[in-house]
Amino acid sequence: VRPRVLLADDHLPLLTALKRLLQGECEVVACVATVADLLQHVLVCRPDVVVLDIKLPDGTGIDACRQLKAVVPDVAVIMFSAMDDPDIRAAALEAGAEDLISKHTIHTLLSAIRDAWARKNPMPDPLPERSDR
Amino acid sequence: MRVEDTPMSSRKLGRELGVPHLAGKAAKRAVASLEEALLTREEWLRLAAQGSQMGLWYWHERTQGLFWDKKAREIFGVHLDGEMTLETFYGAVHPDDLPRVKHVWRSQLESGTPYELDYRARRPDGSIRWINARGRGYYSKSGRPLYMIGVVFDVTERKEVELQRLQFSGRLLKAQDQERNRLAQEIHDDFCQRFTVLAVKLQTLAGTIERTDEQALAKELLGEFTELGSEIQSLSHRLHSSQLEILGLVASLNALRTNIAKDSDIRFELDHANIPDQIPADVALAFFRITQEALRNVVKHSGASKVEICLKGDVGKISLTVFDNGRGFNAERRGTSQGIGMLSMEERARMLGGQFRVQSRPSVEGTRVDVTIEFKQPQQILGGA
Secondary structure, rough: OOOOOEEEEOOHHHHHHHHHHHHOOOOEEEOOOOOOHHHHHHHHHHHOEEEEEEOOOOOHHHHHHHHHHHHHHOOEEEEEEOOOOOHHHHHHOOOOOEEEEEEHHHHHHHHHHHHHHHHOOOOOOOOOOOOOO | OOOOOOOOOHHHHHHHHHHOOOHHHHHHHHHHHHHHHHHHHHHHHHHHHHHEEEEEEEOOOOOOEEEEHHHHHHOOOOOOOOOOHHHHHHHOOOOOOOOHHHHHHHHHHOOOOOOEEEEEEEEOOOOOEEEEEEEEEEEOOOOOOEEEEEEEEEEEEHHHHHHHHHHHHHHHHHHHHHHHHHHHHHHHHHHHHHHHOOOHHHHHHHOOOHHHHHHHHHHHHHHHHHHHHHHHHHHHHHHOOOOHHHHHHHHHHHHHHHHHHHHHOOOEEEEEEEOOOOOOOHHHHHHHHHHHHHHHHHHHOOOOOOEEEEEEEEEOOOEEEEEEEOOOOOOOOOOOOOHHHHHHHHHHHHHOOEEEEEEOOOOOEEEEEEEEEOOOOOOOOOOOO
16 A cells, blocks of 8 residues: 655646656646645545645645644645745644655655654554463 | 124122233233234234135123124025124024034033034025034133133035035945845855755765766765855855845844844843734835944943833834944044944835934933834735634
8 A cells, every 4th residue: 555645736747757767656636736726635535645845836835734633633744845944843733744855855755744644544553462462 | 803892890800810910011012912912813813714714603601791793694595794692593403403512512602611512504595505503612710701702614515525425325235235236146046056956966876877987976076066055155144144034124133133142231122012924125225224323333332231122113104113222423523433333224214104212312322223124014915824
């Protein structure tokens, strides 16, 4: 089973490249370019993880994340922004994002998705059950 | 300067000034040489005054008599003959500047210190002239003010050039701002995006490589790529931060406050109420930059221990007050770097039809900057869960 991922970015070449990068490990269920489309598709596609750009044409990723979490609280949101700005990071986490990665460290996206997915679907405890459980 | 009236007898004046009263030939000789010296000096002064377009005045404290020479009358545009009173003078000063003029004039006379002051005069024809006035008081042995003398210059042309220069600096700042934004936008929208796409493609490619030595090379390439991308991105960020667009005005001001507070002992307080979610980008930017400049001034010049930033929203307008408890400065002195900062703040507010006001006086506690900008509420409200 692979994580179901929804990509939200208004830069088409990046969407295409990201889709190809993630294909193997994830199931990319939708690609959207606006906050409005994101809010619609998330209800239909039910992704596990949303990869969300910090700036979309019709609103900021921070606002979108807040709205997203209000509609589907269990979805994991990974935001990416051009710059790793500590204030933007704080605002993103406060809005409910799992992580904020900067675009120039986009190679960490896959591991960020993996981490978010693992937090959402914890592996069964490999240790034998303890008597106090 | 010819003083027509003799308000005091020479004997009495001698007593006041502590000069012995002479009699007989010695007195005549002394008076003659004194007269000669005085005439010489008067001639020098007359030539200097003519050459420098200087107006002269004299105030006699006991009789409350005021004398102005012809040039001074010309500068203020008051009648060239006849009696001058304090009221004539007050009437010629621009009403906005009058309280300041009265205050400085009186307090300097009483404290016995010379003064220099720039203020505006309003001529009977309605034209405004800038006056540079200097003067000092003379006192009896007991410290009682006797008289005060002073000179006035018409410095309107100089002021206008100064103002134009500063306005030009303001426009230059704005142009620089716009150019920075344009460059940053270009770098972000073009180079950074392409870099990201390339990095993602490179990573995809690296994932398909099986040979370990080739994998290592791909990893190295990706590392170099990331570094280069990061440098270009940070250049774009230095030119223009998109923090304001993403976080909004209040959160950005809060971040600004926190960042400045990190390197300073000053306590920064931010208070806000009724700030709408949707503010036009140029209005938000103006408030952000004005606060940034005001805080920069506080840190650099004020020696304050506390700053209050207060942002208040009302229907279709936002008001900002930045108030510090520092040492204040001369808000009239605009030729300094602080002045240019003030002017750029004022320019930013005025460009959007806003109001800008600075209240500050040297050595008097505190500087207060007030800005109000009105705007049309955007029709389309985005989001809003």
